[in-house]
Amino acid sequence: xxxxxxxxxxxxxxxxxxxxxxxxxxxxxxxxxxxxxxxxxxxxxxxxxxxxxxxxxxxxxxxxxxxxxxxxxxxxxxxxxxxxxxxxxxxxxxxxxxxxxxxxxxxxxxxxxxxxxxxxxxxxxxxxxxxxxxxxxxxxxxxxxxxxxxxxxxxxxxxxxxxxxxxxxxxxxxxxxxxxxxxxxxxxxxxxxxxxxxxxxxxxxxxxxxxxxxxxxxxxxxxxxxxxxxxxxxxxxxxxxxxxxxxxxxxxxxxxxxxxxxxxxxxxxxxxxxxxxxxxxxxxxxxxxxxxxxxxxxxxxxxxxxxxxxxxxxxxxxxxxxxxxxxxxxxxxxxxxxxxxxxxxxxxxxxxxxxxxxxxxxxxxxxxxxxxxxxxxxxxxxxxxxxxxxxxxxxxxxxxxxxxxxxxxxxxxxxxxxxxxxxxxxxxxxxxxxxxxxxxxxxxxxxxxxxxxxxxxxxxxxxxxxxxxxxxxxxxxxxxxxxxxxxxxxxxxxxxxxxxxxxxxxxxxxxxxxxxxxxxxxxxxxxxxxxxxxxxxxxxxxxxxxxxxxxxxxxxxxxxxxxxxxxxxxxxxxxxxxxxxxxxxxxxxxxxxxxxxxxxxxxxxxxxxxxx
Amino acid sequence: xxxxxxxxxxxxxxxxxxxxxxxxxxxxxxxxxxxxxxxxxxxxxxxxxxxxxxxxxxxxxxxxxxxxxxxx
Numbered sequence: 001x002x003x004x005x006x007x008x009x010x011x012x013x014x015x016x017x018x019x020x021x022x023x024x025x026x027x028x029x030x031x032x033x034x035x036x037x038x039x040x041x042x043x044x045x046x047x048x049x050x051x052x053x054x055x056x057x058x059x060x061x062x063x064x065x066x067x068x069x070x071x072x073x074x075x076x077x078x079x080x081x082x083x084x085x086x087x088x089x090x091x092x093x094x095x096x097x098x099x100x101x102x103x104x105x106x107x108x109x110x111x112x113x114x115x116x117x118x119x120x121x122x123x124x125x126x127x128x129x130x131x132x133x134x135x136x137x138x139x140x141x142x143x144x145x146x147x148x149x150x151x152x153x154x155x156x157x158x159x160x161x162x163x164x165x166x167x168x169x170x171x172x173x174x175x176x177x178x179x180x181x182x183x184x185x186x187x188x189x190x191x192x193x194x195x196x197x198x199x200x201x202x203x204x205x206x207x208x209x210x211x212x213x214x215x216x217x218x219x220x221x222x223x224x225x226x227x228x229x230x231x232x233x234x235x236x237x238x239x240x241x242x243x244x245x246x247x248x249x250x251x252x253x254x255x256x257x258x259x260x261x262x263x264x265x266x267x268x269x270x271x272x273x274x275x276x277x278x279x280x281x282x283x284x285x286x287x288x289x290x291x292x293x294x295x296x297x298x299x300x301x302x303x304x305x306x307x308x309x310x311x312x313x314x315x316x317x318x319x320x321x322x323x324x325x326x327x328x329x330x331x332x333x334x335x336x337x338x339x340x341x342x343x344x345x346x347x348x349x350x351x352x353x354x355x356x357x358x359x360x361x362x363x364x365x366x367x368x369x370x371x372x373x374x375x376x377x378x379x380x381x382x383x384x385x386x387x388x389x390x391x392x393x394x395x396x397x398x399x400x401x402x403x404x405x406x407x408x409x410x411x412x413x414x415x416x417x418x419x420x421x422x423x424x425x426x427x428x429x430x431x432x433x434x435x436x437x438x439x440x441x442x443x444x445x446x447x448x449x450x451x452x453x454x455x456x457x458x459x460x461x462x463x464x465x466x467x468x469x470x471x472x473x474x475x476x477x478x479x480x481x482x483x484x485x486x487x488x489x490x491x492x493x494x495x496x497x498x499x500x501x502x503x504x505x506x507x508x509x510x511x512x513x514x515x516x517x518x519x520x521x522x523x524x525x526x527x528x529x530x531x532x533x534x535x536x537x538x539x540x541x542x543x544x545x546x547x548x549x550x551x552x553x554x555x556x557x558x559x560x561x562x563x564x565x566x567x568x569x570x571x572x573x574x575x576x577x578x579x580x581x582x583x584x585x586x587x588x589x590x591x592x593x594x595x596x597x598x599x600x601x602x603x604x605x606x607x608x609x610x611x612x
Numbered sequence: 613x614x615x616x617x618x619x620x621x622x623x624x625x626x627x628x629x630x631x632x633x634x635x636x637x638x639x640x641x642x643x644x645x646x647x648x649x650x651x652x653x654x655x656x657x658x659x660x661x662x663x664x665x666x667x668x669x670x671x672x673x674x675x676x677x678x679x680x681x682x683x684x
Binding site: 095101216229270271279 | 616623624625626629632633645647648649650652654674677
């Protein structure tokens with residue numbers, strides 16, 4: 001690359017001298033032009049000759065060589081040098097741009113860990129992560145990448161998950177927590193029990209996914225490849241006809257004049273600008289998305305996202321936290337703290353999610369010896385004796401059965417009424433919480449002109465509708481079984497326009513059939529869930545539904561760039577071709593149409609990498 | 613089955629398209645995708661056959677003599 005830059009500079013200086021200085025003997029000028037040409041173009045001419053022997057005529061090197069040598073033949077020395085010089089400048093620039101965007105993607109892929117420190121026979125050995133077996137303990141020092149997925153058995157630390165999630169706030173982890181490969185251990189010394197082989201670890205899966213993303217090509221890319229296939233031969237054939245028919249058949253002017261026009265055609269015959277800028281744009285878009293924790297499995301999906309019309313969400317775990325939590329404690333006659341305590345004690349022998357959430361909210365140790373007896377009352381609740389007091393906890397049926405006068409509560413969720421010594425003591429509301437981020441997600445989708453936002457849930461009508469109303473969703477379908485979800489999505493697919501796409505967003509568990517039938521299946525919280533990564537077309541690494549909006553924005557931006565490039569490049573080329581055919585355009589304009597357009601299109605494509 | 617190759621020295625997008633077009637014509641190759649950006653070729657082949665790999669390498673060499681095919 002350095003070498004060719006020096007060649008270009010030397011050649012350019014010679015070219016300028018030849019242009020600017022009117023030597024007495026113009027052979028000196030011509031000599032300078034030829035030297036300048038050879039310095040920068042010999043390699044191209046040589047490649048062209050080599051390719052002719054391979055029977056490949058429409059090769060870009062061949063076209064450049066013919067155009068420039070032809071220009072020399074008809075005495076247009078400066079043009080000949082300029083075409084070759086700028087062609088090389090364009091190539092150099094292309095290499096630079098491609099290299100730059102490759103690097104920025106590979107820096108993202110820099111999460112691949114190279115070493116693992118494994119504890120074997122009381123010693124710490126340094127080995128390749130591939131050689132670590134499941135069940136072995138590895139040591140990760142501060143500043144190192146976690147090489148394999150596993151569970152912390154010793155130590156605690158802050159870990160940086162940004163390479164996987166785009167989330168910049170470090171996460172606190174300690175003994176018992178699962179950690180994922182690809183995260184960076186920031187400050188503590190961790191001992192981790194390996195739970196997955198390297199090939200199955202998160203980092204390998206993600207790298208694999210990103211690396212293979214460009215193998216699924218978008219329609220735009222296929223269009224360009226097809227366009228290029230016909231464009232070049234057509235332009236070349238027109239060039240040949242242009243050189244022969246007007247001067248010899250129609251007797252319209254000099255052969256050299258028409259030859260000049262024909263050669264100019266050849267200069268613009270290479271579709272390089274398009275062919276390179278389109279995949280570059282998609283690559284940049286996919287790379288930019290990965291940086292924010294959105295993995296798009298192919299250019300085709302990135303392209304499709306721009307046409308999103310309907311976004312269908314699963315409720316639990318996607319729009320809501322998916323965990324039951326105590327949302328409200330309403331005490332009557334005793335303190336809230338006490339009410340929670342009696343409830344937690346009474347339910348302490350059950351492993352039901354409701355009991356777990358009570359204990360979590362209470363968050364203190366339970367003294368089992370103070371619980372004298374506990375009786376489960378099927379379908380109603382629990383009766384228990386805690387610290388000598390009779391505690392009843394359960395639903396309205398229980399209260400009515402025991403003739404306790406209580407204040408019915410109409411809030412959404414599971415309501416536990418509590419009576420102590422047969423006196424109503426208040427209620428505890430337990431519900432799944434809507435994610436803070438869900439509000440932002442829906443707002444952003446509406447701002448992006450998404451026609452319809454829909455929620456599907458297996459949950460009760462009352463609960464589902466309340467969540468949907470609160471979030472401002474357009475439609476909600478409740479009490480659906482898994483195959484009911486498939487049916488609803490199939491119905492919704494008919495609602496969209498021909499080009500429009502339906503996006504389904506789920507947590508990837510139990511969603512596989514719906515993910516498969518929707519146009520674009522998005523799995524959320526992809527971290528650590530293999531099923532989600534497998535089944536979805538787009539994986540959101542964090543559990544923020546607002547990333548859907550981000551993905552759509554990135555997609556739209558990428559598509560804008562791609563379309564600008566296609567239209568701009570084709571328009572400029574066609575314009576130059578027309579001007580040239582009528583003798584208005586010169587080789588100078590053709591050089592601009594070729595190199596200038598390439599450079600501009602590439603710069604434009606590089607914008608796709610930048611994500612706000 | 614799927615197999616991917618690294619195409620070292622693949623430096624033009626047009627060449628990637630040409631390689632793709634010609635590798636697709638090889639018997640036993642069901643699908644192929646060449647990514648110019650990642651310099652990677654992914655082929656879907658009917659069976660793991662050394663002959664097919666040889667043919668693929670030959671086609672790449674014919675189309676782009678400066679590109680080296682590496683298995684990975």
